[in-house]
Amino acid sequence: MADDVGLQGDVTVSGEVRPRTLHLKMLRKQWQIISLQIIATVALIGMYLEVVSTYVVGSIDHTMLFDTIEILIGDQLPIGDWLTGEGRTGLSRFFVPLILGLAVGGGMALLAFQTPTVQQRVKLGFIVTLIVVLVGQLLFSWLTGMLFSFDLRLPNSGELSTLEWPLLMILSMMILFLYLLPVIMGAKGIWGLSRRSIAWAIGFTLLFLGVHAILAFPLINGQLGDYGNSVSVIGAQFSEPTIGISGLLLVTNEQFGLIMIAILIMVFQESSYGVIRYLEYAYRLPESCKRDPEYVRQMDNVLNTHLKHTFGFLGLTAVATIVALGFHSVLLDIVKDSTGSQWAGQVSESIELSLTYGLVISAAMFLSIMALLRFFVPWERIWGFIYARKTPDNTTQTKEIVEI
């Protein structure tokens, strides 16, 4: 609009201060966008570490696989232990690979923003390097061997053994890549603005959880024999709740970990997709609108709201899930305290109640009550009232007019 309609009244284009626009180059450096990307990255790392610590570490982690391979080949893998985390214990096995995964994902994102020519050159360079690493040594030794002996022959076993190192290296890298797939794809999706990569990261995590759930199912787990023992099965019975809200203990540490996985998946998904959605909208705007301060101001509003809601609503979702999971115990406490009957105590001993049916039914009951509350409690008016109290004189605000 700037060209034909002209700049709107409250624009700031004075002196050395450059007006803010919605060009991607500028918008990508805006603090709200970067914050959302950082939140998404932190959520991705948190989600990955939580999944890994719950299901993988000490059970089916990559160091154990590397150890198995090393036993099979009777030699050390060419990839360094400091890189794979071998020799470390617990979650620390994943720290270096995680950084490696983030770096690879970031590199792929960076590559995605280069010109097609540069991308093509980098890809070509990677393929050539891979080929050289794979067969370079073999070709060199074989060809020079033939040259010096003036003999046309097939490569001998010594020369063929030069393939061992690159093949094992590539195998190790592929195993690491497989383990780090959610992190690599997630980082690429967040910083490279790729919906497909984000979907890959989430999909792979959910697929892993699904496959793990099937393998952990007692009937199937029993069929797996010794392999089944390595699948970490979360115990059917939990200890006493240790985490709660305002004195009410609602969930156990294990349950809290599982809740965190679910919430972090959502934080990762909403933040990363949000960034892409807003940048896509800004990209599609015509040039004149990108320069229009009204559009810039409203983009700020939308992004600020997204940031607030990411913390507010997803935080509330976590709280609601925690309360929903512990709601059966709250109900039983209420019945116990109000009637003093032994029935409540007997029911609380029931495994069905604390595990599946009772837990789900009470959670559904709690969530239904929460859903119905929207018809009785005017949340929007309450928040609007709080907002109006915070900023009492919005309607009389004057425009800031700065010289152009």
Add this chain to the structure above:
Amino acid sequence: MWTRKASFTFTGGIALILIGMMIANLQMMILGISFIAFIVVNSWISGHGDVEVQRTLSADNLYKGDDLYVELLVTNRSNRNTQLLEVYDNIPHEMKLRSGLNQMRLNLRPGESARIRYVLRCPLRGHYSIGPVSLRSRNTFNLGVDEMYVDHHSDIVIFPQIKEVEEAFLRSRTPKMYTGATTLRTPGQGSEFYSLREYVPGDPFKNINWKAFARTGELMVNEKCRDAVTDLYILLDSRDIARIGTVLKNPLEMGTVSAASLAAFFLKRRDSVALAIFDDNLSYLPPDTGDKQYFKILSALAGVSPKGAMPLQAVTNSLSGRFSRGSPVFIISSCEGDGTVPAAVRDLVGRGHEVTVLSPSSIDFERLVSRIPRMSYEVLKLERQNRLTTLAGSGAMVIDWMPDMDLSQALMQVRGY
């Protein structure tokens, strides 16, 4: 209303809970419960507060091809944020966005306003209405969407383009028609004295007769005789056949442009102009002069659309009694599909009218949209030439108007008889 994402999340949540229960997997159940909790928590905020919309247009009337500047002021009148609100101003599909955008994503705080400004190009004449304003509110995570309209319309009339008509073209072959201004014995704009009358507020001071004021002691003003050449009658063919060609270039569009240009030219000279448009009905605007008549003619031309098949003779039969004697008549018609044209023209000429037929060449317009074989084109062209020659033989001045020809250029080609 739930979005597809919300439906999938909800269904996924339920499915995960059920599968989790079936295989006694708490992770699945917790994932499902958290999905449902996400939907529940987000459902607390839905819709948007009272939003006031105000649209300002740069003009209510425009000429075809002009730009229209639109400003839409959206104000949040409620005590809550609007949430993510997509505002879309519905514009007629005939208008094209020239600059800016007629939509915006916004989130207004209580009392806050946002201005959406855009420029529309109006390539087609007509009566249009901008609006209503569509509002679509979403929550941040795109789980719920509500759509509504603000029934706020702004009407606008796009007049046909006015082309410059040089007097010389009209005078060159029609010396009898435009012999210069003659005074009419009616008060109005003119140069000759008509009478004295008492001053009424609003009369220009230059018209005050100071001598009469000195003599009578009361303010008196001079009234002038109305100057007028004559009454001019424009008959515009708006039959269905006039739509041949493209949307922007067809006999009717060219006819409206020429009618508006001729009316503007003659009204500027203080002549009276009458307009008759015939399609399936006959609409007649009696002769008058001045800006009001100019506006009436342009408004009538803006609303013209091709329909019906009224013969020209029916028009002349019903109107000839109202025509001033000897006044010039402009017939703007392709003269296609109407066998009564020669008889109607003969009748008008016989009554002493100076008849000019401005005939957009419909065959050439048809050629713009469909391929006509050369032989067929030649035959059709010959038929048209014969028809126009017949009209010229009836005593009318005939102008064969080609699509790529300017109006002033066409008027130069008046073929006498």
